[in-house]
Amino acid sequence: xxxxxxxxxxxxQAALGLASLTSSGLITRAFAQPAAGTRIVLLGTxxxxxxxxxxxxxxxxxxxxxxxxxxxxxxxxxxxxxxSNIDGLKIQKIVFTHLHNDHTxxxxxxxxxxxxxxxxxxxxxxxxxxxxxxxxxAVEYCRADDEIRTVDExxxxxxxxxxxxxxxxxxxxxxxxxxxxxxxxxxxENAHYPEQSRAKMPHRSMGVRFxxxxxxxxxxxxxxxxxxLVELIKxxxxxxxxxxxxxxxxxxxEQLKQDPHAADSASVNRHIAETHSTPEDVGRMAAxxxxxxxxxxxxxxxxxxxVSTFIDGVRKLYSGEVIVGEDxxxx
Numbered sequence: 001x002x003x004x005x006x007x008x009x010x011x012x013q014a015a016l017g018l019a020s021l022t023s024s025g026l027i028t029r030a031f032a033q034p035a036a037g038t039r040i041v042l043l044g045t046x047x048x049x050x051x052x053x054x055x056x057x058x059x060x061x062x063x064x065x066x067x068x069x070x071x072x073x074x075x076x077x078x079x080x081x082x083x084s085n086i087d088g089l090k091i092q093k094i095v096f097t098h099l100h101n102d103h104t105x106x107x108x109x110x111x112x113x114x115x116x117x118x119x120x121x122x123x124x125x126x127x128x129x130x131x132x133x134x135x136x137x138a139v140e141y142c143r144a145d146d147e148i149r150t151v152d153e154x155x156x157x158x159x160x161x162x163x164x165x166x167x168x169x170x171x172x173x174x175x176x177x178x179x180x181x182x183x184x185x186x187x188x189e190n191a192h193y194p195e196q197s198r199a200k201m202p203h204r205s206m207g208v209r210f211x212x213x214x215x216x217x218x219x220x221x222x223x224x225x226x227x228x229l230v231e232l233i234k235x236x237x238x239x240x241x242x243x244x245x246x247x248x249x250x251x252x253x254e255q256l257k258q259d260p261h262a263a264d265s266a267s268v269n270r271h272i273a274e275t276h277s278t279p280e281d282v283g284r285m286a287a288x289x290x291x292x293x294x295x296x297x298x299x300x301x302x303x304x305x306x307v308s309t310f311i312d313g314v315r316k317l318y319s320g321e322v323i324v325g326e327d328x329x330x331x
Contacts, residue, residue: 038215039063040238040295040331043080044072047222047242047276047300049102055327056080057102058298060219060240064182064212070094071208071219075105076327078113084328089119095177095185096127097221098192098205099134107134108141115142115159116149126166126177126185128204135165170206172228177208184211188232190223192275197266207232218291222298224274225281230288238331239291242298244276245309251302276300279313286318294318297325 041063044056051057057074061084068091070077081088088110096103114123125135142159149155168177170189177185185208192205207229209218218233220226220241233239253273277285279296286294296310307324314322323331 035066037065038210038212038217040217040240041084041086042240042295042297042325042327042329042331043084044074044076045297045299045325045327045329046074046076047102047244047298049100051075057105059103059106060297061086062183062210062217064210066090067092067182069183069185069210072097072103073106073110074102077106078109080327084330088114089117089121092121092123093178093180093185094123094125095187095208096125096131097190097208097219098128099130099203100222103222104134108138111138111159111163112142112145115146115155115157115162119162120157122162122164124164124166124178126168128170128206129167129202132165132167135163139163168206170204174209174232182212185209186211186232188228190221190229191226192222192224194274209233209236219297220277220285222276224277225284230285233285233289233291236289236291238293238295239286239289240295240297240325241282241285242277242300243279243282243296243310243314244272244300245302245305246278246280246313247305247309248300248302249273249276249278272300279310280316283314283317286314286320291320293321293323293331295323295325295331299325 041061043059043061046052046055046057056076058072059074059077060071062069062071068086070091073094125131139160146159168187169175170187172189174186174188177187187206187208189204190207205221205223207219207221207223209216209232216236217238218236218240220229222242223229255269259269282294294314310324311322
C-alpha cells in the first residue's frame, strides 16, 4: 500500500482537520495527541544542511502515553513542536543519531526558549562522542541571557542546571542508551561515516530503537546499507529510514568520476554519494529485518523526481507498507 503525495499546502490544510493518508488509518489527525499508546510525529523531514521554506530539518518525536521523546533537533524543530501541539516542557530525554548540523541546529534555541518558557526539570541528552561537549557549548551560548534574566527577572533556575549531555559508546553491537518506565532505547553504529573517516576521528553515527509496551520504533539516522542496523531493527513495528533517490546518487557518482583526486581525498561529493541509503538500500534492510512498516524520512532527491521513485525503489526488495513522510505527519 502506498501513500499519495500531495502538495504541501494541501497536506497542512488537511492536517488541520482529519487527514487519513492510508486506508489502514496509520496516519491520524495532526494537532490531536492521544493520551495512550505510542505515536510518531515527524517534526522535520528535510535532508542536508540547507534551509528552505517547505520542510524543517530532521527531527522526530515519539510519544509514549503522551510523554514525548525527541530524536534529533534540526532547524525548525522548536517551531514544529508547537505546530504539532507537543508540550516541549514534558520532554525529558533527547537522542541524537549524529552531530551533523541538520540534526542539531535547533539545540541552542530549544535550550534558551524552554528556559524562558518555564522549564524547571532537567533534560538528559544522549548521542555519540561529542554530545556532552555540544550540550556544554549550547549552555554557554545561553549564558549571557541567563545572567541578564537572573538579575533582571529573578529567574530561580540556571540554564546549566537543566541540560545534561551523555556520550554513548556506540559500537557494532546494540547497546542500551537508557531505560525508564515507558521505554527502552538501544542504539548501534550505522554506516554514515566510511572507514577512512572513522580512522581519523572519534565521532560516530548511530541508529536507535525505542521499545514501548505497545509498539517498537526504529530510526535509522543517516546511513548507507548497514548490517549493524539490520540487527538492531529486526521485527520492529515501524522503521523510520533516511532515503536518497538513485538519480540523485548517480549525479554525485558521475561528478566523482570526473574528479581526478576523488579516489584519495575527502569531499562533499564522496560523502553524499557514498553515505546515504537509496530506496533499494532501504528496502533491503527492511526486508532482511522483517519490519512491518517503512516510513521514509530525511529525503534527498532531484527536483524532477516523483515520490513514486522512492516507493518503487523500496518495493523492489520489500513487500510491506511504505509511507513517504511529511512534516507534522503523525503515524
